[in-house]
Amino acid sequence: MVNLDIRLKAVYDLAEKCDTFLDVGSDHGYLPLHLIKNNIINKAVVSDINEGPLFNAKENFELYKMRDKAKFILTGGLRDIETRDIDAVSICGMGGELIISILEEDKTKAKGFDYLILQPMNSVNLVRKYLYENGYTIVKEDLVKDRHHFYNILKVIPKKDNREFDEIFFDLGYELFKEGNENFIEFIDYKIRVNKKIIENCKSKNSENAKRAKEKAVDYINRLEGVKKDYESKRCNRVY
Template structure:
């Protein structure tokens, strides 16, 4: 039986029983193998564009005796599936910008898909913006630390016609209990649900991000070019707003 990492286990826990799942960028096909072994899914496609991981996925599925349930396919993004073939898509372990571009390029494959379970390594705001722009309802967010790295998992569901008009409400400028106003841009960056919950690991993530932004500002200050000066002001303002949110939420934590 396959044993998953904490990160993959949290993704697996969000897959509904009885699903037909496409795991895009499946690597060794550990996630679909686990889901099949646990009886959670009835069918799966493990998609992989790189030859090495594709072969590793084939070997994993073959040795697990799951070839009738899991099909390993070579291809880029959602090109490995047909429209209507699956009702759940999982994508994990890549940047949010790439993830959004994969979803955008494969929009014709999304009819019939009911759940997107997405774990971007960075650039979560790209994913949130894509979901909002394309009529997907961000249903939940979770954050975890594993082996010194911090990951966010975003789960989205299809929104019906009536719900589409209310999707923007999740990112409407809001006043936090501590008195700080959070903009739409900052909610998309820091997570509308995560800001509400503000778990300790989330604070850890944003303290780390502030250090990275401070290093960017230090580098920008070495240049006197107008573009660098403007960028310095922009990043400094971003840091100020993030610090305000963190300080506000630290005060109201029980």
């Protein structure tokens, strides 16, 4: 069977044993195929909004003789999916705003799963904020790097998060900070570099907008440095 790439392997690793698993926007179907093959799940519901990807998923399930283990549904988001007997869902490899719109469109269904695995390709800050403000808790996170790209993977339960944390963690991931992650510091350094570039670009401009952008970037770098310092001292304390 085709190996999962680093990003999908991290999604796979966050899945826990259950009976029926829904993969929204499955495309090739690799994630549910691997989950079934390794007995993490018994059955899959595989959905996609486009016929081509759903066809590819079906072909792959045929190829690996697992056709009887899955149901295939051509639809957008959670529309037309009977979720009552589905334990968990993954919505991965899509933009953050699309993921939010899928959760928002079928709130009751989205809140009915034991857990959700979300892997936004961008706007992860908006996804974290949406989850926090809409009665979800991020219980685990991973941050992986593949060919110069960072990927965030969130494991979520439909339960209100009562913790209070600085809003910079919508950008960075509070679970990554709290539990530690091998790519966390590199990710912060990357964000610092991006903001230093903004400052550099603003230097040659005299407009009010450029001044504001520069101030914002300076402030953001200070906050990032603060988180980095806290994280490093926390790691140190843990080692000793």
